[in-house]
Amino acid sequence: MGSVRKTTLKAGKKALALSSIFSVRFENLSFLIPLSLMLLFWEFSLRLNIISPEVLPAPSQILSVLLLNLLVKPEFTISLFESLLTITMGIVVAILLALPLAIVTGLKTRIDSSVTPLMMVVGALPDVALMPFFIYWFGKGTATALLIAVMVAFFPLFFTLREGVKHIPSDYFHVAFVFNAGGLKLFTKLIFPAILPQFITGVRLAYEFLWEVILAVEVIARIHGVGFLINLAVGEGSLTQAFAGIFMVGIVVILVDRLVFQVIESRVKRWHD
Amino acid sequence: MRILEARNVAKYHKTFNGKHSPTLEKISFDVKKKEFLCIVGPSGCGKSTLLKILAGLERPSEGEVRLYGEPVLSPHPKISMVFQNFALFPWRTVIQNIEFGLETQGVPKTVRRKIAEELVNLMGLKGYENAYPKDLSGGMRQRVAIARALAVDPDIVLMDEAFSAIDEYTAQILRSEVLELWEDYDKSFILVTHNLAEALEMGDRIIILTRKPAKVKHVYHVNLKRPRRRSQPQFLKCLKELFTILENELEHTIVRHKLKSIYEHHKLDDMESY
Numbered sequence: 001m002g003s004v005r006k007t008t009l010k011a012g013k014k015a016l017a018l019s020s021i022f023s024v025r026f027e028n029l030s031f032l033i034p035l036s037l038m039l040l041f042w043e044f045s046l047r048l049n050i051i052s053p054e055v056l057p058a059p060s061q062i063l064s065v066l067l068l069n070l071l072v073k074p075e076f077t078i079s080l081f082e083s084l085l086t087i088t089m090g091i092v093v094a095i096l097l098a099l100p101l102a103i104v105t106g107l108k109t110r111i112d113s114s115v116t117p118l119m120m121v122v123g124a125l126p127d128v129a130l131m132p133f134f135i136y137w138f139g140k141g142t143a144t145a146l147l148i149a150v151m152v153a154f155f156p157l158f159f160t161l162r163e164g165v166k167h168i169p170s171d172y173f174h175v176a177f178v179f180n181a182g183g184l185k186l187f188t189k190l191i192f193p194a195i196l197p198q199f200i201t202g203v204r205l206a207y208e209f210l211w212e213v214i215l216a217v218e219v220i221a222r223i224h225g226v227g228f229l230i231n232l233a234v235g236e237g238s239l240t241q242a243f244a245g246i247f248m249v250g251i252v253v254i255l256v257d258r259l260v261f262q263v264i265e266s267r268v269k270r271w272h273d
Numbered sequence: 274m275r276i277l278e279a280r281n282v283a284k285y286h287k288t289f290n291g292k293h294s295p296t297l298e299k300i301s302f303d304v305k306k307k308e309f310l311c312i313v314g315p316s317g318c319g320k321s322t323l324l325k326i327l328a329g330l331e332r333p334s335e336g337e338v339r340l341y342g343e344p345v346l347s348p349h350p351k352i353s354m355v356f357q358n359f360a361l362f363p364w365r366t367v368i369q370n371i372e373f374g375l376e377t378q379g380v381p382k383t384v385r386r387k388i389a390e391e392l393v394n395l396m397g398l399k400g401y402e403n404a405y406p407k408d409l410s411g412g413m414r415q416r417v418a419i420a421r422a423l424a425v426d427p428d429i430v431l432m433d434e435a436f437s438a439i440d441e442y443t444a445q446i447l448r449s450e451v452l453e454l455w456e457d458y459d460k461s462f463i464l465v466t467h468n469l470a471e472a473l474e475m476g477d478r479i480i481i482l483t484r485k486p487a488k489v490k491h492v493y494h495v496n497l498k499r500p501r502r503r504s505q506p507q508f509l510k511c512l513k514e515l516f517t518i519l520e521n522e523l524e525h526t527i528v529r530h531k532l533k534s535i536y537e538h539h540k541l542d543d544m545e546s547y
Contacts, residue, residue: 171360174330177347178354179374179425189377271364271405273523 031254032115057240066244076229080248081223083218086142087210090149091203097150098157098202103191106165111147116162123155127213131220140221145214152213153206160205164198165191204261211253276461277327277352277429278303285321295486296322299336302480302489304429305460309452311490313515314482314490315522320465322454323487327463328354333382340429350378353427356432358415367417368402374425376520383400385424385509392420419451421482423460434465436471448475452499469515472503473508479515482523486494492520 039059046058053061060269069076105112131148138144169190176182176190192199218227226245233241282300285293296319303529304310314320325331326336329348340343340352353374361370366390393402396416406414415435419453422430435451452475455462466472472479479493493515501508 075276169358170363171356171358174325174328174354174356175331175362175373175378177362178328178352179377179421180348180350180457182379185377190362193362196364204381243343268364271407 005089019072027050055241056149057243061240062243062247065240066247069241069244070248074231076244078250079224079229079245079251083211083214083227085146086149086214086225087144087207088209090214091149091153091206094153094157094206095203098154098161102161103165103187106162106168107151110164117158117194119155120159123159127152128216131217135221141223144221145217145223146223148217149214152209156205156209157202159200160193161200164195197268200261200264200268207256207261208253211249215249216248274305274306274405275303276341278339279323279327279336279358279461280339282323282326282333282338283335284326285334287545293334293342297326297333298486298488300482300487300489301336304463304493306428307459307478309455309462309464311479311512312463312482313467313472313479314468314487315484315519318364318482318485320366320467320482321433323482324354324431324463324465326385327429328352328431350425351428352431353422353425353429354431355415355418355422355433355435357466358443359418359438360413361421362400362416363406363455366403366405367398367409370406370417370418371424373421387478388424389420392424394422396420396450410443411439412447415439415447419454423454428458429461429463434463434466436467437466437492449500451475457497469519470503472513472516473497473511474503478511481518484520490522493518524526 013044022264025048038050043059044076046056048055048180070261077140115244127148130151138147172194173186176186214225215227215230218225219221219231222228228241230245233239233245277303279300282297283295283358284297288294302310303461312320312323317357322331322530323412326333327345329338329345329352340349345352365373368386371389372385375388380388390402393399395490396419398413398416398420401409402415406417409417414437415438419435432451436448439447444445451462454460462475464472464475473495476495479495480489481491481493483490497505497507497511501510
């Protein structure tokens with residue numbers, strides 16, 4: 001009797017686990033439905049000659065060019081990594097700058113009230129409009145791209161992290177001090193874990209902004225990267241090649257979002273409500 | 274044996290026009306080994322400030338706090354604390370929260386895990402080791418906070434309104450459990466509360482503070498046998514005595530209202546019939 005009950009219980013648990021995996025999978029992949037509908041609509045409007053392929057190439061054609069590029073055109077893949085490198089470096093440097101400043105302004109009201117208004121003014125300036133200045137000062141090259149990336153990533157990071165630090169309850173600091181967690185431990189055991197949700201939000205925002213701005217920078221300043229490649233392809237009249245670049249960016253953005261951000265976020269969700 | 278002593282502790286806060294506004298004025302008392310000391314006073318009289326000074330979280334403007342004769346200038350490993358709103362770290366599980374103090378002291382992982390597991394059993398948290406605070410009730414959270422405070426093996430446990438944010442029924446159970454803990458170990462407890470009945474139930478001595486700026490108005494020695502029951506005639510008599518001492522301090526404070534309801538709840542008006 002006991003063993004029978006145990007096995008049914010086990011089977012029940014297994015079924016529950018499976019169904020929850022499926023529901024998670026389904027939820028994660030549900031974005032594919034509108035996406036594929038859009039691609040189908042696009043494909044059929046070309047097949048039915050509603051749109052001319054000279055104006056807009058068919059998605060099936062773009063995807064096959066994309067696959068072929070990835071296999072035989074190394075410069076295509078390299079350009080992707082060039083853009084990704086600029087974006088990643090920009091975010092890393094911006095974190096190194098924004099984190100200490102966010103902690104200081106988040107903890108010290110007096111410093112906050114003198115520094116933060118300035119940050120708001122500078123942060124509100126349109127990044128793309130500042131691009132000519134950067135090009136004028138630093139030339140058309142990697143340095144300019146990186147500096148712009150840092151600037152774009154800095155502000156969303158700074159403001160979300162500062163908000164996170166401000167919201168740490170003062171009792172948490174009392175707990176840390178009572179249990180002798182001062183200095184570096186205060187950062188590793190209290191401040192950083194406490195602001196982790198805002199940290200993820202900040203990095204995610206910075207990442208999204210950066211793709212837009214960096215592609216524009218590559219087009220305008222003719223810096224190597226996906227944007228540069230797209231611009232080149234359009235100039236040569238090869239729309240399929242240009243769209244292959246755009247598709248690749250889209251796929252990378254979705255992959256990073258699903259595999260990096262959502263995985264970390266689901267870990268944070270276990271304790272954060 | 275005297276463990277902790279407060280000598281002429283005063284605290285001034287600077288106001289916007291540069292004047293010093295006093296919160297605490299020349300407060301002196303000492304805490305003996307294994308004593309249960311309660312500190313009561315009207316809301317906003319500076320009880321919590323006093324407790325923070327005892328914990329080494331704040332420095333007194335004048336006077337000093339000494340532990341075993343040595344001045345307390347910063348938090349001391351032998352002084353631990355429980356907070357009104359639990360103050361558990363939400364990103365840590367129950368067992369990780371309990372381990373926190375040991376972790377910052379650099380106790381090896383296997384050792385601290387063992388100590389934490391013992392406290393899990395002691396505080397009735399078995400089965401919740403890997404839960405996060407958000408999934409626990411207020412009473413359970415405070416159990417975790419008490420376990421965290423005990424994990425570092427303190428000589429003195431400070432409790433700041435530790436039972437005020439919990440529903441009364443759970444608080445009642447938790448109080449008797451804390452008393453059991455206190456009886457089983459050689460630790461001194463200092464409980465700050467605005468609840469006179471709670472102070473009377475738990476304390477060996479009760480320090481009654483005046484309105485802000487707080488001074489020691491009276492030190493009340495509780496001569497009731499343990500375990501104390503709130504329905505005992507002797508208990509009610511002491512409660513009325515305490516209330517009379519504090520009453521003058523309660524004008525214009527919200528506590529007066531709160532105490533009045535306790536007063537009515539225990540039908541202190543019928544006292545004379547006992």
